[in-house]
Amino acid sequence: MLLLFFLSLDASEYGSLLFHGNCITCHHETKAISAPSIVEIREKYLSAFADKEDFVEYMSTWVKEPKEETSIMLDAIEKYGLMPELAYELDALREISAYIYETDFSKEHSGH
Amino acid sequence: MGNLILLLVIGGFFYWIFKSYSKYTAYSQEAFKNFSITKEALTKSDLGLFVALVAKVAKADGRVDALEAELVSHMFDDISNVFPDPSKTKSILKEIFNDEKDQTHNTSEIAQRLGQAIKRDKSKQQQFMGFLIQLAFVDGEVSDSEDLVLQTIASALEFNPDAYHAIYDQFEKMMQNIQPKANISDAYKLLGVNESDDMATIKKAYRKLVREYHPDIIKSQGKSEKYMQEATAKTQEINQAYEMIKKAKS
Numbered sequence: 001m002l003l004l005f006f007l008s009l010d011a012s013e014y015g016s017l018l019f020h021g022n023c024i025t026c027h028h029e030t031k032a033i034s035a036p037s038i039v040e041i042r043e044k045y046l047s048a049f050a051d052k053e054d055f056v057e058y059m060s061t062w063v064k065e066p067k068e069e070t071s072i073m074l075d076a077i078e079k080y081g082l083m084p085e086l087a088y089e090l091d092a093l094r095e096i097s098a099y100i101y102e103t104d105f106s107k108e109h110s111g112h
Numbered sequence: 113m114g115n116l117i118l119l120l121v122i123g124g125f126f127y128w129i130f131k132s133y134s135k136y137t138a139y140s141q142e143a144f145k146n147f148s149i150t151k152e153a154l155t156k157s158d159l160g161l162f163v164a165l166v167a168k169v170a171k172a173d174g175r176v177d178a179l180e181a182e183l184v185s186h187m188f189d190d191i192s193n194v195f196p197d198p199s200k201t202k203s204i205l206k207e208i209f210n211d212e213k214d215q216t217h218n219t220s221e222i223a224q225r226l227g228q229a230i231k232r233d234k235s236k237q238q239q240f241m242g243f244l245i246q247l248a249f250v251d252g253e254v255s256d257s258e259d260l261v262l263q264t265i266a267s268a269l270e271f272n273p274d275a276y277h278a279i280y281d282q283f284e285k286m287m288q289n290i291q292p293k294a295n296i297s298d299a300y301k302l303l304g305v306n307e308s309d310d311m312a313t314i315k316k317a318y319r320k321l322v323r324e325y326h327p328d329i330i331k332s333q334g335k336s337e338k339y340m341q342e343a344t345a346k347t348q349e350i351n352q353a354y355e356m357i358k359k360a361k362s
Contacts, residue, residue: 092177
């Protein structure tokens with residue numbers, strides 16, 4: 001049980017590193033700068049996909065190949081333009097999506 | 113006879129001094145037992161400065177890829193475990209990493225400070241530089257921007273240019289010598305999984321192996337340069353096998 005706990009802790013840290021290393025240059029945690037904030041994206045996705053598996057699947061597939069037709073955030077596309085295709089691996093995108101699903105960014109202080 | 117005993121006593125005395133000195137300079141729980149864990153203290157310590165430089169190298173090519181993230185998270189564990197309060201240390205190290213990864217203007221300054229802190233410790237200089245170089249190599253090849261960051265760090269550390277190129281060339285040669293597994297069954301064997309296992313199981317096995325064999329900055333103390341190279345090669349081999357299986361399964 002304890003081992004399980006540590007394993008899951010480690011998994012979220014890995015997701016956190018991937019998220020902080022790759023996403024927040026454009027997607028700030030709470031403020032919208034050149035792209036919607038993560039808090040905003042997370043809320044939108046949570047209201048569309050309450051289930052973690054669906055959330056992760058949709059977000060990672062969409063970011064892998066961003067398309068207007070499949071977007072659930074058309075208002076953001078209108079405001080900031082379509083997200084560029086960044087050629088990340090689907091596996092890494094899944095880790096990041098899971099991290100976003102699990103993390104309440106409005107509670108975290110920045111730089112963490 | 114009397115002379116011999118005297119010589120042994122003197123020899124023993126020097127050995128003792130040498131031992132206690134290395135205990136003092138090596139990173140260990142013993143050495144850090146009175147260290148007070150604050151962000152300020154850690155940021156100024158050589159390991160804190162080192163983590164800042166790791167952030168610069170990891171982010172040099174604009175992204176932190178999956179294997180880099182994995183290795184950095186193991187580095188956090190390895191370093192935190194020698195401090196009195198590992199979980200607090202780890203969260204501060206993460207803060208330092210996140211603060212520093214997007215700042216490119218202070219690379220030279222931080223490397224200079226680290227250079228001052230470990231000025232008289234040749235083996236630590238080797239150890240740190242070796243770790244940074246392997247991190248740049250881990251995603252396959254060293255990009256121009258990674259190369260530039262490494263050079264900036266090496267010259268600010270006043271690292272001997274010949275020694276730098278020697279380490280660099282050794283890593284390059286080693287990377288070229290890693291033979292990708294000729295067939296997929298060898299890849300499964302290396303990860304210790306079956307062809308019928310699902311991706312989740314295979315991924316778990318892969319990550320466990322990376323954790324076991326990754327280049328460990330604390331463990332590398334007192335070991336020769338070979339340690340870092342062998343750990344990098346092994347990690348690379350595990351990663352290639354995993355990539356091969358991932359491709360075959362998709």
